Amino acid sequence: MTRPDNPQPSFRPPLLRRYSAAHLAARGLTQRRWPRSWRDHDLDSRYDVVIIGAGLHGLATAYYLAANHGITNVAVVDKGYMGGGGSGRNTAILRSNYLTPEGVRFYDRSLRLYEDLAAELNYNVMFSRQGHLTLAHNDGALRTMRWRAEVNKVQGIDSEVIDPRQIKELVPHLDTSTDTRYPILGGLYHPPGGTIRHDAVVWGYARAADHLGVQVHQNTEVTGIDVTDGKVTGVETTRGDIATGTVINCTAGWSTIISEMAGVEMPVTTSPLQAAVTEPVKPFLHTVVVSGTLHVYVSQTDRGELVFGASVDPFTSFSTRGSLAFAEGLAGNVLKLMPALSGMRLLRQWAGLCDMTPDYSPIMGPTGVDGFLVDVGWGTYGFKAGPVAGEAMADTVASGRVPEIIADFGLDRFSSGRLVGEKGAAAVGH
Ligand code: PYC
Numbered sequence: 508m509t510r511p512d513n514p515q516p517s518f519r520p521p522l523l524r525r526y527s528a529a530h531l532a533a534r535g536l537t538q539r540r541w542p543r544s545w546r547d548h549d550l551d552s553r554y555d556v557v558i559i560g561a562g563l564h565g566l567a568t569a570y571y572l573a574a575n576h577g578i579t580n581v582a583v584v585d586k587g588y589m590g591g592g593g594s595g596r597n598t599a600i601l602r603s604n605y606l607t608p609e610g611v612r613f614y615d616r617s618l619r620l621y622e623d624l625a626a627e628l629n630y631n632v633m634f635s636r637q638g639h640l641t642l643a644h645n646d647g648a649l650r651t652m653r654w655r656a657e658v659n660k661v662q663g664i665d666s667e668v669i670d671p672r673q674i675k676e677l678v679p680h681l682d683t684s685t686d687t688r689y690p691i692l693g694g695l696y697h698p699p700g701g702t703i704r705h706d707a708v709v710w711g712y713a714r715a716a717d718h719l720g721v722q723v724h725q726n727t728e729v730t731g732i733d734v735t736d737g738k739v740t741g742v743e744t745t746r747g748d749i750a751t752g753t754v755i756n757c758t759a760g761w762s763t764i765i766s767e768m769a770g771v772e773m774p775v776t777t778s779p780l781q782a783a784v785t786e787p788v789k790p791f792l793h794t795v796v797v798s799g800t801l802h803v804y805v806s807q808t809d810r811g812e813l814v815f816g817a818s819v820d821p822f823t824s825f826s827t828r829g830s831l832a833f834a835e836g837l838a839g840n841v842l843k844l845m846p847a848l849s850g851m852r853l854l855r856q857w858a859g860l861c862d863m864t865p866d867y868s869p870i871m872g873p874t875g876v877d878g879f880l881v882d883v884g885w886g887t888y889g890f891k892a893g894p895v896a897g898e899a900m901a902d903t904v905a906s907g908r909v910p911e912i913i914a915d916f917g918l919d920r921f922s923s924g925r926l927v928g929e930k931g932a933a934a935v936g937h
Contacts, residue, residue, distance in 0.1 A: 544710060545717035550724060553750040554582040556904060557742050558757055559729050559765055561585035562594035563890065564882050565757035566712040567897025569721040576905035579720035584744060586728035590709035593759035596859030597890040598782050598816040600795055600806065602639045602700035604659050604666045606932040609915040610868065611662040613895060616912060618699060620894035630711030632703050633809060637794050639700025640677060644689040644800040651931050652695040666697045677794050680845045689800055689843055700795055702806050705890060732768040739878035753904055755880045760825060760860030762883035769879040773870060774921050775862045778819040779826055780887055781833040783856035787811030801840040802935040815841060818935040819861050829856035861886050866926040867933060871916040872909045887933060
């Protein structure tokens with residue numbers, strides 16, 4: 508690895524350094540050309556680290572490699588555009604109220620990094636700590652919530668089971684009457700949860716990584732990974748070959764295909780997850796609301812739109828098309844929860860790809876191929892984990908050791924049987 512003398516280059520955001528408020532206002536008014544946030548580069552023939560996937564995980568890994576470890580000879584390559592995969596196709600919900608101690612610790616670290624991200628990157632990522640409420644409509648769900656709340660509290664996470672009266676106070680638009688098909692019996696309330704602006708997170712990491720010397724190569728598809736005697740030696744792309752001893756697979760959707768290029772098989776299946784957004788209305792929903800039984804979650808953006816998501820489609824596919832069946836099912840379930848929304852119009856819908864593992868936890872760290880690391884298998888949890896995943900993968904590469912915070916998420920757990928079952932903490936049933 509190339510390590511500069513100063514292993515901790517400080518990130519000084521260009522906007523902060525170069526422009527006063529008056530300059531910014533003048534620029535905005537005169538519409539003068541803004542400086543680019545990141546650069547385009549010719550592809551070099553060698554990098555210390557090649558990261559596949561210019562989404563949140565890939566860019567965060569690149570940023571922390573540079574910012575925390577001084578490793579800057581890094582290329583992030585993507586077959587499409589930056590943030591065009593799962594990072595741009597989620598519902599931007601943040602939370603750490605998981606079911607296992609391993610999961611709670613991990614997502615809590617991510618939430619803490621998210622809290623400070625605007626200051627760290629000098630980029631307005633619009634973190635909105637609204638609180639996160641998961642509804643229980645039957646005794647089984649209530650029992651799992653009590654279990655989660657206890658695991659959360661032991662880990663120091665603010666999370667408690669609340670009753671229908673408290674729920675009605677938090678979210679007056681919810682139908683909490685008892686004579687419905689799915690009465691609300693209680694809920695898991697997690698005040699630290701919330702939402703963030705997903706594009707801004709991607710752009711903030713990209714700008715900061717670029718500023719520290721990382722190269723981001725969009726429209727650069729990986730077509731092969733070279734492995735000699737069990738060790739990575741290079742990456743083949745549509746823009747040329749790269750020599751490197753370290754490759755990190757940070758893709759979602761195509762993670763199995765990329766890993767197979769290195770000869771690594773992963774227990775992952777891929778399914779689309781659809782979501783939708785409505786027209787904007789006056790702010791009325793100040794909490795992220797989730798119903799696992801009704802397979803729906805909803806939050807209101809700062810612009811006033813309602814963002815809805817559901818469970819993954821019940822088939823494996825690499826398609827990111829939306830479907831009418833999804834929109835109809837979603838609308839029916841949303842109206843069971845909040846009948847007052849019946850007049851709202853859906854504006855757009857989209858789908859992202861979820862790489863599901865058997866235990867609903869990610870696969871992170873080294874593989875059987877020396878120099879080939881993975882940060883994959885995020886299922887429906889990837890966006891929440893971006894910062895901590897980047898930090899931990901960067902630590903792994905820089906130190907050559909797997910940090911404790913991801914030690915339980917290794918690929919080898921599927922042969923050793925030490926699974927980390929997180930299905931019970933999924934927002935909705937899958
Ligand atoms: O786990 O909170 C969650 C979630 C929301 C959307 C997809 N997953």
